[in-house]
Amino acid sequence: MTNTWGPVLALLFNALVFGLSWWPLREMQSLGLHPLWATAFMYGFACVCIAIFYPNSWRSMGKHPALWCLFLGSGLTNFGFNWAVTWGDVVRVVLLFYTMPAWSVLFAWLLLNERPTRWSLLRLALALCGVALVLKTPEMAWPWPSSAMDYLALLGGASFALNNAMLKKLSYLPEADRMAGMFGGGMALTAAAALAGAPLGWVSWPQGYAWWPYALGLALLLLASNLSLQMGAARLAASTTSLVMLSEIVFATLSSVALGASELSTRKLLGGLLIVLAAALAAWPSKDKPD
Numbered sequence: 445m446t447n448t449w450g451p452v453l454a455l456l457f458n459a460l461v462f463g464l465s466w467w468p469l470r471e472m473q474s475l476g477l478h479p480l481w482a483t484a485f486m487y488g489f490a491c492v493c494i495a496i497f498y499p500n501s502w503r504s505m506g507k508h509p510a511l512w513c514l515f516l517g518s519g520l521t522n523f524g525f526n527w528a529v530t531w532g533d534v535v536r537v538v539l540l541f542y543t544m545p546a547w548s549v550l551f552a553w554l555l556l557n558e559r560p561t562r563w564s565l566l567r568l569a570l571a572l573c574g575v576a577l578v579l580k581t582p583e584m585a586w587p588w589p590s591s592a593m594d595y596l597a598l599l600g601g602a603s604f605a606l607n608n609a610m611l612k613k614l615s616y617l618p619e620a621d622r623m624a625g626m627f628g629g630g631m632a633l634t635a636a637a638a639l640a641g642a643p644l645g646w647v648s649w650p651q652g653y654a655w656w657p658y659a660l661g662l663a664l665l666l667l668a669s670n671l672s673l674q675m676g677a678a679r680l681a682a683s684t685t686s687l688v689m690l691s692e693i694v695f696a697t698l699s700s701v702a703l704g705a706s707e708l709s710t711r712k713l714l715g716g717l718l719i720v721l722a723a724a725l726a727a728w729p730s731k732d733k734p735d
Contacts, residue, residue: 448679448684450675450679451675451679451680452676452680452688454672454673454676455673455676455677455685455688455689456691457668457669458670458676459690459691459692460669461666461668461669462525462669462692462696463538463692463693463694463695463696463699464695464696464699466529466534466696466699466700467699468661469526469530469662470530471655472655473531475651475652475654475655475658476652476655477650477651477655477659478638478648478650479526479527479529479531480523480526480527480634480641480647481635481638481649482526482655482659482662483522483631483634484634485663486666487627487628487630487634487663487666488631489659490623490627490630490663490666491624491628491631494620494624494627498620498621498623501618501621501624502624504621504624504625505624505625505628508617508621510613510614511621511622511624512625513555513606514607514622514625514626514629515625515632516603516606516629516633517603517604517606517629518603518607518625518626518630519630519633519634520599520602520603520606520629520633521600521603521604522600522629522630522633522634523596523600523603523633523637524596524597524598524599524600525537525596525597525600525601525604527593528540528594528596529541529597531593532593532597533593533705533707534696534705534706535696535697535708535712535716536578536597536706536712537593537597538692538697539574539575539693539712539716540575540594540597540598540601541597541598541601541604542601542689542690542692542693542719543571543572543575543598543601547604547606548608549564549565549567549568550605551605551606552564552609555609555610555613558681567722568722570718570719570721570722571719573715573718574714574715574716574717574718574719574720574721574722577711577714577715578711578712578715578716578719579594607626608677608685611673611674611677611678614678615678619671619675619678622674622678623670626670676688690719693716693719693720697716
């Protein structure tokens with residue numbers, strides 16, 4: 445039996461970093477650096493490190509066109525999640541982001557040829573019920589996204605499912621090549637969005653330099669955590685990766701509630717439990733062919 449402890453611990457470390465990333469992102473925002481600029485700078489730093497230590501990794505983008513899907517998935521994940529978690533309610537954003545188990549069913553089918561089973565469809569239904577509870581508020585007639593942050597969180601979740609499926613699909617490539625695709629996408633798409641949004645007033649231009657220690661520290665952690673994600677996601681089933689990564693909800697919820705950045709209502713708690721249950725079922729043995 446293959447030992448999965450190493451990949452699982454690697455994914456837990458990645459979840460810890462991303463579960464706590466809302467705090468430095470908000471600190472940088474308060475010091476004059478919008479989360480899109482922050483992401484572009486941090487991932488740009490990572491790209492420079494990759495270019496120095498693995499200069500040939502960038503050539504793989506031309507040799508393996510599938511890396512551009514990883515490029516897109518990583519870029520949209522960071523665009524959606526980092527912006528939403530900086531400006532929105534942390535718990536709500538993280539729960540909507542973790543509609544990932546629902547999206548994973550689709551991407552595992554399309555990209556990995558893992559056909560949906562009764563078990564995966566049950567998880568999908570549970571996840572959607574959880575999302576409905578999170579989205580529904582007394583002021584709304586229907587459980588529908590009510591703000592730009594909701595849409596960004598959902599976009600991030602779908603993109604993260606694509607990201608994990610592509611890591612599994614491209615597991616035959618060296619980790620440095622996959623990191624180049626991920627960090628390149630995270631830098632390029634957020635930088636492009638920031639440059640496009642700044643003249644329109646949607647994104648503020650960087651102000652001052654007091655934010656740079658946070659940016660450098662988080663950039664180093666992102667390098668380590670993304671390497672951990674690569675190690676874990678490339679060695680585990682896409683559904684198992686989704687399950688383990690749910691620990692990010694715990695890290696983000698506990699930290700944001702403790703620091704007063706979010707409130708944990710009964711509705712959020714019930715919706716979150718359904719979303720967690722949907723992913724937990726991915727690890728439950730069934731008679732269906734594993735998806």
